[in-house]
Amino acid sequence: MTTLANARPGQRRSLWSRIRSGEAHLVLFFLLPASIGLVAFYLWPAIRGAYLSFTDYNVLSDPTPVGLANYQRLLGDDLFWNSLGVTAVYVVINIGVQTIVAVLLALLLHRATSSTLVRGIALMPYFVANVVVALVWYFMLDYQVGIVNQMLTWLGIDPVAFFGDPELAVPTIAMINVWRHAGYTALLVFAGLQAINPSVYEAADLDGAGERAKFFRITLPLLRPILAMVLVITVTGSFQVFDTVSVTTNGGPVNATRVIYLYIYNLAFGQLDFGYASAISVVLFLLLAGVAFLQIKLLRSNQTDLD
């Protein structure tokens, strides 16, 4: 009888009740592999990084505690504030454009085709390595011999210094990453679209709602939980932009594209200033945690409008 009750489909039991009922060893056994990775590669480095942020550390000799000196230095460091500003501009352009493109692309994939091949093609840029994408675009956007500027010249437009103009460098890099990631983001949104019950649209059709009204009154609100999840993932990823910048402008011209991760990397591995680099990393961690928390709260991602 008990076994029957346990086997009842759809029954959910809390972890705690499982542990109490003697399944603890099984639970822990399944948690173990993931925990090893989490502790060894995330938790312990994070704790150590936080500790190092209070030290002067060049990796090759022992860290010397310096209290809050690294954090004080950070407050007066123009390059740090510059990198924060550059990163913020990048995130706004990257996420803004990418989210709109992804939603439109997802609608297109959802409505205009059911071919897996066509839907797969949207993902293709995502399958190419970041560094390769950045290099190929770098060559195509070259001022003197790049194909994009060749085409602009044929159209009678003066060549554009995509990477060399401080005003354009960050938007250029942001758009390259939109190109690479929009398909992947669209796939996540697409999954959300498929989860919307078609009967809602049928009801709207009966009420005589237009396409615009259906999009803004039905599609977007019902996508909200998915969009919240997508935004948390993409915004966090966007803040961590590094490779595209590293292989193209490497922070230049002047400091126009010196994003925060590049600055951290240069401090740590270029100047062997791991203590200060850790301090900036800790600040970035707190910042990202705060942004993610705000997003989840503001977008109420754990609630759906269907209830």
Added chain:
Amino acid sequence: MTQMSRSIRMTRAGRRIGLAAVVVTAATLALSGCASAASDRPVELTYWMWDANQMDGYQQCLDAFEDANPTVGVHLEQVGWNDYWTKLTTGLVAETAPDVFVNHPQQFGTYADLDQLLPLDDLVGPAGPVDLADYQPGLADMWVGQDGHRYGLPKDWSAIGLFYNADQLADAGVDPATLEDLDWNPRDGGSYERLIAHLTVDDNGVRGDEAGFDRAHVKVYGLGLNRNNNGGFGETQWSFLALADGWSYADRNPWGTRFSYDDERFLETVTWWRGLIDKGYMPTFTVASSGMNDTDAFAAGRYAMITQGSWNARAIASAGGFPVGIAPTPIGPTGSRATVTTALGDSVWAGTKHPEEAKRLVAFLATPECQDLVAKQARVFPALRGSSELAAAAFADQGVDVSAFTVQQQEGTAVPSPVVLGWTRLQEIMGPTMDAFLAGADPDTFEKANRQVDAIFR
């Protein structure tokens, strides 16, 4: 033109991606470790370098070393320049660094300071096998640390030259022989500026020194600009001018602590240099930093001349499908020409398990036997005088006349490049400062930067 530039772009892309593949391969080799070393010798050494062009010559050299030392095997690994110092640092921390590696005079101070390099004093002088008098002058001194110990033996030397597109020179009716004794000054630029102006051509075919020249629509710039201007080093871009104006980087070299980026001679030099942009003779910084290197644009025919290093001589001479000549740097207000010269060196990691064998290898790399093998590859000038002459002959066999570089050694105008502690930090300040200046910032910006640089060494 379109077709040509497209094919150049493709080869360049291919080369970059090929380089990435090499780096990946090297990483894989590093992971598989000694397993890939062929021999079963009792002692296995690892030797790192960044220049893939030199691997053939050095592999021959290492084979010769293995023949002479049956108990020692050496495994040569190439790690690209962009990852070299990061990978080396990671290796030092993880204690998996190469036993012997190619080192740079601007980097070794940091590592010596952290006790990561083995002193090599007993390899030189009356007691050791290496006689410092055999080297080109000035090279060996670069490798003595602040503590007076020697941390590297020089392996090669470099110089800067003026590379020109011989076809464009002929079109302009300029005799290449006149480039041998160009003069330059920071006021009117001398015959150097007149040549640059004459080689500049706008979209309508009007030359830079002719009436009606349209500096906003230039087809061929007389002089190229590299997107990486080397910040406070200016190695290939402006150093030879400032030095020929009597300037020097710091109060002393090596281990200078008071820098001269606020010196009038430096300021007038870079101001003249930037002036070429306003005149339309050199691309703007925005254009130069918006894509490929000066060497690629030169190969594509967009620059009539570029200033570049001897280590690129072979690559530049064969890149564009047109004849390339190399002239020495112009003679400045001091009455002589100038170039920086950098001696790369071989260092031994302090944590090596086989210090004796590693030092024996470094000593062998400094022998004429090894350096002659490197010389015959015609890629670089070995540090030993005899081998250096052999290299010049080997370059000539390849159709590259390198007298523009060797003349600097003969005339004693090669200036050792600055050796300082904390070079990376200096460049973190000077790189963006020089970029900003080229993009139009006021020369005052160097005064502030110089104060920041001096603060590093206080």
